[in-house]
Amino acid sequence: MATRKTPASAKNPNLHFVTGSDEAEVRIKAKGLVAELAPTDAGEFGLEIIEAPADTVDCSVDMVESTLQAVLTLPFFGGGKLVWMKGVTFLKDSVQGRSEAVQESLEKLLKVLEEGLPQGITLLISAPEPDKRKSFYKSLCSLATTTLCDKPDFGFNGTEEDLIDWVVRRCRERGVKIEPQAAVVLTTRVGANTGQLDAELAKLVTSAGASTTIPESLVRDLVPFTRAGGIFDLSDAINKRNLPLCLDTLAQLRRQGENTIGILLAAIVPTVRNLLLAKDLMERHRLKPPSQANYFTSELNRLRPEEIAHLPRKKDGGINSYSIGLAAMNSGLFDRDHLVSAFLACRDANQKLLSGQASDETLLTQLLVRIVAKNPSNSIVGQKSIPAR
Template identity: 35%
Template sequence: MSAAAKNFTFVCGADDFLVDRLGRERFAALAAESGADDFSRDILSGFAANVGEVESAIARFRDAVQTVPMFGGQRVVWLKDINFLADSPTGRADGTLKLVADLQELLTTLNPAETAVLLTAAPIDRRRSFPKWCEKNADFALVGGDGDSAAEALTGVALGEARTLGVKLTPDAAKLLLAKVGSNTRLLVEEVRKLATSIDEGGTIEESLVAELTPNAAEGDFFETAEAFFTGDLPWTLAALERHFFSGGDARPVISSLQNRNRILLQLRALADAGDVRLGPRGADGLSRAAASYTGKFGAAAADKSAYNIFTQNAWYVGKLAPGGKLPPLRRLIDNQQEFINAFEELVQRPREAEDVLREMIVRCLAPAA
């Protein structure tokens, strides 16, 4: 249904980036349709940290929609970044609920021929009466689904962006992209755009292209030092460590990335030794079958990716953690973990010598035995 048939436009969703992006598109369309000049356009912030700020935001909105255009014509008003419709202390407050009721009453009195109004909100609690009322009475758009399944919503975002760009994204490529990027929607969209420029129009983004071009950014757990360390290349690892500290990095992300990867490799080594998993061209073959037998050992099934639970990882990515398809010996992985613990304790004692502590640890782990 078009915006002209309703008093106002309401865009909402769980992800503020997606909501804001669609909001900008709708605002530009409304401004173009109305012919409103810069003096007849208002963009107001609906972000509020407490009930008092909710009251101020709605008061500014009321003033804006009730202002008569200086040179006649139609006004366009956008109340953006609304966060007081969420299931939050501010959103649940009695004062906020009363103010939202006042906002609803104000919206019913709008004349769309005089003022085009756009509201964008993220996140929202769709159980409340106001969003339900908006769904029936506004030009309503829900972006990214209800947020019940973050992985499904993000996959939909990636696939939708690929379609918009005139390319295809295979299911395996989408899974690997999420494993590498994590839940950062903005970064996910930018990565799809980057990948699309690497293929012909109408082409397909394959898993291999994602593996080649998309950096590992999820959870801060993939750094060059870790990549080099697990190849066993001592000179490369030391050079990567030097670059990390030269660019202003500190020890915590490095040792965290090493520990996270080592934990996954320990679990993978145990599964491989037991014959439950083998490394193949598509990563860790048999990981999903092994999950049926061993997931219970980790307690409740985890929905989010975790280095403590190999079954929350992407099977293709897990298999690629083993350089050249070869897993380090179990003894080496156990020794690595102990060295990481020792280095962490030493960092507490020598906080100003972090690079030296990590360099010494790496040499102990990778230097050939005398």
Template identity: 35%
Template sequence: MPDAAKPFIFVCGADDFLVNRLGKTRYDELTADVTDEFAREIISGFANNVGEVESAINRFRESVQTVSMFGGKRVVWFKDVNFLADSVTGRAESTLKLVDDLKELLATVDPAQVAIVITAAPIDRRRAFPKWCEKTADFSLVGGGDGEGGSEALGGVILAEARELGVTFGEGAAQLLLAKVGANTRLLIEETRKLATFAGGPDGKATVIEEAHVAELTANTAEGDFFEAAEAFFSGDLKWTLAALHHHFFTGGDARPIISAMQNRNRILIQVRALVDSGEARVGQRGLDGLPKAATAYGHHFIGVTEKSAYNLFSQNAWYVGKLAGSGKLPSLRRLIDNQQDFIRAFEEIVKRPNEQNEVLREMAVRCLSAA
């Protein structure tokens, strides 16, 4: 519940979806007993330049200073504020002056006359205004900070959502969901709700979201690595691979994303194979053992590579790498290198035969898997 002792509510964080979701909860709490629709107002704080920042703050000022028609308390939500970020607009001297004006306005507002909710994402917490809000307002920081935490922070989001829905994630299910969806908070939450509904069954009792549920029901939106054809190919199952290719092209798919997915996975497996052959890692029932130790020994070769990439095994999630390596028999290094050459050959072929992409990939699959 809102802190009645504070003059306004301030919700901020790196993720606009999470920030606005909590902001809406606070706004709904404040407006629950407000029957006069004119006493409720939502003002957009989104601005692309200094001129729009000034317009947004002026609209907010007018709303806050408007007297309720029937003498009751007004509730104003200043939503989607983005000019408090470390951006060109946020750093502009004119913006900083306007933010000072906003601070003066908030300092003079009578909370007995108007209740205020401000939601801001992203935000530069080093600046004076957020620090002042933290001391003065009913302050909430969503997500733990300015984007740090990565998959760990997102994992906390879906685990919290599952608890609220009365379900839990089984072993490997949460990690698989993160790998398939990626850093899309809104979609992660929606997928968690969908999975919870499915896992709950007809009785709706608390139960477990299993890894198999995620594999079957969640679409592959993060990267191309989870295409069915890639899964089938690296399992070594030619019949499944050909069926997956048929399904892909029957629905109007293109060959290039499949080749890209296969190349990316193959690059990772080449590096895994090299570590396994050297005895520095081992593929077991739980995935790949020894990756952190190998990263200590070889990570310096990738200095300057900060983004996740199939070229750098150590930029990958350790659990995800274990799933790739353990999903089927790990091919020999020679076979993996030959695969990469076949992928290049297939790409060259689809350039020459753009209307025969299905046939090109079927031929490639037969060559690779028959020789494996």
């Protein structure tokens, strides 16, 4: 997350604009400015908040008009007053933002701002995810002390490590720590939505308590189970050779209506493949298991290009070193021959699913037992399938 302020030269010192693509950070920075700018001697009369859903053109116009009235109304008991135009949504590229009525109202507000605010009046405008092409946005940035809060780049070139590092930093800012695996589970379940991540972190911090460490178990209990999170949880359970967690996660995915072939190809096959690839590399090159997945990147970089040419790739063409690192962390739980057998079992299971030779639930259950159980030949006996509910 990038937070920066524009130069203060030629700016109205009583006009502040907090904006950017990171909605959570915009909200946090705006609240901090309110605490800093609101007159301490005016009590509740020193702060006037203009807030509206602004989900229609009329609501958006009313919000601008209310802000104008508040700015032009002097404090009742003298002194100063802070007007906070909170959470403006019609600066986005939306129906409300493109409305001529809204544009006319914004032009009226801009004219007042260009002429200068009345003495003792301070205006704070917070607006997440603005359309930076709009003339009002550009004019406001030139007039106000502007704080930009943009999301980190989790797009095409973003990596899992970037998102996990962001979560660890936010926990540090809140005065707590988070277990490495807890950060992985959290980012996998929520994704790159920093606003949702911040909301989940607030919930976790409240539950864990201040000046403590957020454990993985708490994240699994409190953060909602999603499709992407379920795929990761199943992969993680296979990596850790945790059969009960494998079967529980499979049951959850089936209850959510996930396709059996999809579970096999999205979670089971890639995990077994990565375990086999990591095991092979570590045995041939005598590599040690990393303490964290991202540490394995440096080990891979030391190898010749032809030694790692077969490894799975990300969308940008780079090696998916994080997933290989996760497998390398747990490679000691499996021997190479077992992983070869498990990979061939995945192939056979895929063929049986496509030909309809057996029940989907039974096939996946038996496959997971064969991959994860320490004594699969005995464990399969009497093993019940996971029904879809």
